[in-house]
Amino acid sequence: MKRGLVTENHVVIYCDSCGDLYTDAAGEAVCFTSTHHAAYYLAGGRNGWLYDGDRITCDGCAITAECDLNGHDFVPPAESVTARCVRCGAPDNE
Incomplete structure (x- = not known):
């Protein structure tokens, strides 16, 4: 059993485009035991984050790239x- 102050290593995920940190609903960094574990987790497209085997893209950068590629999709404005x-x-x- 571990007790007291213990140094441990873990892997966290950052967006390759903007440097945003992947966090849970409470805003805390999600920690993984290995890069393989983190890559496997992201492979499912978690919370809009994308991993193509090389680059990690956060949800915000993915949305921006979609609009840059295909243009914006405006809804009719309310009054x-x-x-x-x-x-x-x-x-x-804009």
Whole structure:
């Protein structure tokens, strides 16, 4: 049994594009026992994060890339409200 102060190693995930840290719902870093474990976890497209075997992309960067590639998808605005992209939230006047 471990007791007291113990140094342990773990793996956390950062976006290759923006450096964002992969966190749980409480905002805490998700720790993995190995890079293999982290890669396997991300392979399922967890919470919008993508891993293609080489690069890790966070949900925000993935959405931005989708809009850059295909254009924004604006919804009709409500009365006196600016239309916003349903993917990234950008207003139609940008």
